Amino acid sequence: MIMTDKPAKYLMNTWYAAALSTDVSDQLMHRRLLDIPVVLYRKEDGTPVALQDKCPHRFAPLSLGKKKGDNVVCPYHGLAFNGEGQCVHNPHGRGHIPAKAHVVSYPLMEKYGFIWIWMGNEPADENQLPDYSQLDDGHANALAHTYMLRPCHYELITDNVMDLSHVDHLHGEIITTRGQLSPQMPRVVEDNGxxxxxxxxxxxxxxxxxxxxxxxxxxxxxxxxxxxWSKPSHIQLTIGATQDHTSNEPLCYENTISQYDLHTCTPETENSSHYFFATRRNHNVEDGEFNKLKIAGMHGAFEDEDGPILDRVQEMMPNNDFLSLDPVLISSDAGPIRVRRVLKALIESEQTKQNEAVA
Ligand code: FES
Ligand SMILES: [Fe+2]
Structure with missing residues (x-):
């Protein structure tokens, strides 16, 4: 496979989840993000680092090398790079460090149990990540995270979460709505992006x-x-049930037995995606065993039910420009199609801006 480093079709100046916090350690970890090879690790003080995983000498993956203190030593000829991506040691000749001997170091932010990465060329803006602090609020045993790599384009996963009418048709008894969801015309609201x-x-x-x-x-x-949904591919999902609701207040996390989830996808390549999610619940909050079963159940439902159909859908699509394939649209597509249109406009406007800057 030929590896290219120039992504063409992603929103770049935004935050994506690079990894679960618990998956990044002092060991070097390779992950391809937005078609770019990245090596992730933690410095000795625990600060996470993300460098382009390609030595500028002969392009060896740095993730195959060794960590020495806070630096990474290339496995091929031993150039060493610090957490800012600067070459700090050349064991050859007189030890001269060429001016071009550096790799890209990507800004990271660790929040809500995830490590978020900014891969665009504009300055990273912490305020661009929406507030998901509801995940942090409550008992530790009522919060869980999971991750899976899926062989499909990330927008197919976004569509799947934005259109939950598939629940009665694809999923089993555990989350059935007993046919109540599909007949509804869902209310779609666009507010501040x-x-x-x-x-x-x-x-x-x-x-x-x-x-x-x-x-x-x-x-x-x-x-x-x-x-x-928030750009580029983050979805908050709150779902709940009650038998005691008498006020005019809308049903929400606070007045029902419910859970709050964050789903977020990061393209690995055009046809594969890192899929992360986290769940926080407001009931049975101290039960650690239940917590493990809960996240295993959610992970399993995606892996066994959503995932396989999305993989087959991906195989049937000649390209990932879904709307150009002239699909039949039904009422439940209102949300996902709105998301696709907004994201497409954001990507096009970013690329126009970049092209103007180059011209
Ligand atoms: S390829 Fe990295 S030092 Fe030669
Ligand atoms: Fe589903």
């Missing part, structure tokens, strides 16, 4: 993930789900 879709319905019994925690299990419950 974010796109939200909200559904509300009643079902008997409630989704299995909530039924046992309600005051009257197996009886009718009111349910809601809201998904909110």
């Amino acid at each position: 974010e796109i939200s879709v909200r559904w509300e319905w009643h079902q008997t019994p409630a989704m299995m993930i909530f039924n046992d925690f309600l005051p009257r299990p197996n009886e009718e419950a009111a349910q809601f789900v809201v998904v909110t």
Whole structure:
């Protein structure tokens, strides 16, 4: 496979999840992000580092080398690079360090259990990452994270989370809405660059993930789900059930038995994606065993049910410009299609700006 370092089709000046915090250690870790090879590690004080994983001498992957203190030593001829990407040691000849001997060091930010990376050429802007601090708020045993690499384009995963009408058709008993979701015309709201879709319905019994925690299990419950997309590929999902709601307040995390999830995708290549998600719940919060089962169940549902269909969809698409393939659209596509259009416009405007700067 020929490796190229020049991504053409991604939004660049934005934050993507590079890794779960728990996956980055003092060992060198290779990960391809936006078609660029990256090596991730932690310095001795724990600060995470991300460097382009390609030595500027003969292009060996630095991740195959060794970590020495806070530096990385190339496995081929031993040039050493610090966390800023600068070559700091040349064991050859008189030890002269050529001016070009450096690699790109990418700005990182560690928040909400993820390491976020900024790969664009504009200065990294911490304020561009939305506030996901709801993940940090509560008992440690009511929060879990997971990661998987999937062989499909990242927008197929975004579409899947933005259109939850697939739940009754693709998924099993545990999260069925008993046919209540598909007939609805979901409400789509665009606000300040974010796109939200909200559904509300009643079902008997409630989704299995909530039924046992309600005051009257197996009886009718009111349910809601809201998904909110932010550029480039972050989706907050809050879902809950209640049998006690009498006020006019909309159903939300605070007034139902519910959970708050963050789904985020980072392209690995055009046809493969790093898929991360985190979940925080407001019930049975101290139960660590339940927490493990919960995240394993969510991971398994994607791996066994969503993932395989997305892989087959990917195989059927001759390219990743979905709207150019003249798809049939149905009411439940309102949210995902709005997201695709907004993201496409952002990418085009970024590329126009970059081209003007070059001209
Ligand atoms: S390829 Fe890295 S030092 Fe030669
Ligand atoms: Fe799903």
